[in-house]
Amino acid sequence: MARTVRVFVPGPLRSYTGGRAEVTVVAAGALLSDVLAAIEANHPGIRFRMIDEAGRIREHIRLFAEGELARDLRTKVDGEVQIICAISGGLQPLPQRSRLDGQNAVQEFAARPIDWQ
Amino acid sequence: MPTGTTLHLLIGTKKGAWLLRDGGGRRSWNISAPICFGTSVFHIVQDPRDPKRMVLSSKAGHLGPTVMLSADGGRKWTEAAKPPAFPAGLTHRSQHGDQPRTVDHVFWLQPGHASQPGLWYAGTSPQGLFRSQDYGRTWESVDGFNANAKWHDWCGAKEEGPPDGARLHSINVDPRDARHLYIGMSSGGVFESTDAGASWKPLNKGIAADFLPDPNAEYGHDPHCVRLHPLMPDRLYQQNHCGIYRMERAEAKWERIGTRMPKKIGDVGFPMVLHPRDPDTCWVFPMDGTSVWPRTSPGGKPAVYKTTNAGRTWSRLSQGMPESNGWWTVFRQAMTADAGKSVGLYFGTTQGSVWASRDEGARWRAAAEGLPRIQSVEAAYL
Numbered sequence: 001m002a003r004t005v006r007v008f009v010p011g012p013l014r015s016y017t018g019g020r021a022e023v024t025v026v027a028a029g030a031l032l033s034d035v036l037a038a039i040e041a042n043h044p045g046i047r048f049r050m051i052d053e054a055g056r057i058r059e060h061i062r063l064f065a066e067g068e069l070a071r072d073l074r075t076k077v078d079g080e081v082q083i084i085c086a087i088s089g090g091l092q093p094l095p096q097r098s099r100l101d102g103q104n105a106v107q108e109f110a111a112r113p114i115d116w117q
Numbered sequence: 118m119p120t121g122t123t124l125h126l127l128i129g130t131k132k133g134a135w136l137l138r139d140g141g142g143r144r145s146w147n148i149s150a151p152i153c154f155g156t157s158v159f160h161i162v163q164d165p166r167d168p169k170r171m172v173l174s175s176k177a178g179h180l181g182p183t184v185m186l187s188a189d190g191g192r193k194w195t196e197a198a199k200p201p202a203f204p205a206g207l208t209h210r211s212q213h214g215d216q217p218r219t220v221d222h223v224f225w226l227q228p229g230h231a232s233q234p235g236l237w238y239a240g241t242s243p244q245g246l247f248r249s250q251d252y253g254r255t256w257e258s259v260d261g262f263n264a265n266a267k268w269h270d271w272c273g274a275k276e277e278g279p280p281d282g283a284r285l286h287s288i289n290v291d292p293r294d295a296r297h298l299y300i301g302m303s304s305g306g307v308f309e310s311t312d313a314g315a316s317w318k319p320l321n322k323g324i325a326a327d328f329l330p331d332p333n334a335e336y337g338h339d340p341h342c343v344r345l346h347p348l349m350p351d352r353l354y355q356q357n358h359c360g361i362y363r364m365e366r367a368e369a370k371w372e373r374i375g376t377r378m379p380k381k382i383g384d385v386g387f388p389m390v391l392h393p394r395d396p397d398t399c400w401v402f403p404m405d406g407t408s409v410w411p412r413t414s415p416g417g418k419p420a421v422y423k424t425t426n427a428g429r430t431w432s433r434l435s436q437g438m439p440e441s442n443g444w445w446t447v448f449r450q451a452m453t454a455d456a457g458k459s460v461g462l463y464f465g466t467t468q469g470s471v472w473a474s475r476d477e478g479a480r481w482r483a484a485a486e487g488l489p490r491i492q493s494v495e496a497a498y499l
Contacts (some may be wrong), residue, residue: 012178012180013180039478042439044197044198045183045196045197048183048200048202049177049180049181049183050180050181051181052181052202052217052219053202053203053204053217053219053220054205054217054218054219055204056217058127058179058180058181059135061180062177070188085178085180086179086181099300100316
């Protein structure tokens, strides 16, 4: 059953969400894998930064569902997921400008024209 | 080498990438704002077939590896839609049992053959070979290598590689034949394919391997950097963990040319740089490979060594570099040459300095200082 889930996004991943620290997605099912699929659909590329090609949560990423640490992607989610980068100061705004251009996250790291010093 | 208007150096570091722009005559350099700031950039490379395009490999501390693309000379960067990733089901042997094989980072980027615009290759850690046919936007596994039945034998178990992870690097494309490829692996050795990566054969005869139980092993060696000369594609040079070598491909055997280096310097190092027009001339940057391998300049006295006769003799080039306390080294893709009439040479150090020579290595001066640990330096004309 589809459900609406609030997702809290750490600083290193906000280039995918247009700088937003919180996004809302509609997941097709009740599992964390469903929520991640919905996040990926809205913010292409973000899932692979958290989950490797074998479907494992990356070593320094922690996912919490309703405040409980999720051990794998079969964890059930009710309405809230927090993404945490382990021991990462992560609530500052992005130092670079970021925006969404169609389906792709775009990061502009240098002013136009390049900011020569 | 692409022909553009202004020489740039593309610098990949532990904390992002920077561009250095020639301020005139290769005497002074302007530095850009950081690109992919805070992420580890292992390689940033211009596309010689479409010089405004660049590809960059990036890994942030907590996040998975990715690739970024620019189509406007480095102003705007967009993430690849499908970064390199091993196909499901591939494993990596480990002392903890077989593990799923996953890309830790993209280490090496190589534009494909001149006749194949948009084609790129990427080498990863652990050893993996990937191909993009759309300028780096999406990447596919080269299964002839990654899914080869002998991959585990060639590449070893997870714990058997170097401390920073085993890597596939030195992807060389024969300018006469797009299907003819060479790769280097640390560890694994040099391998060759004549069918665009569908099958591979080791090419390590003559290479010392004092760290292997069988010194005459067919593979398992540790090439640090392998270069094919574009004007003489049957000549290969190699800076290996166990010395400097040259191969004339028809002979199918590496000759150790580093034995002519001074004994107190030795012939261990990471990079190997070839003269763009003279197949007999190349440069290396020796490091201390004694005892526990400090991997610094020998004695703290950095120097480049040059041969102009394909390795029969070597000369020391260090004018302008620190005469002492230069306890740094240069990684394998952190030294390069430009296409100038008098070839410019450039290297970046593990302590964040870029050094430049506008006279083929005779004299050196710092082009930039205070950068993070430098992991790659490439020349580009924009």
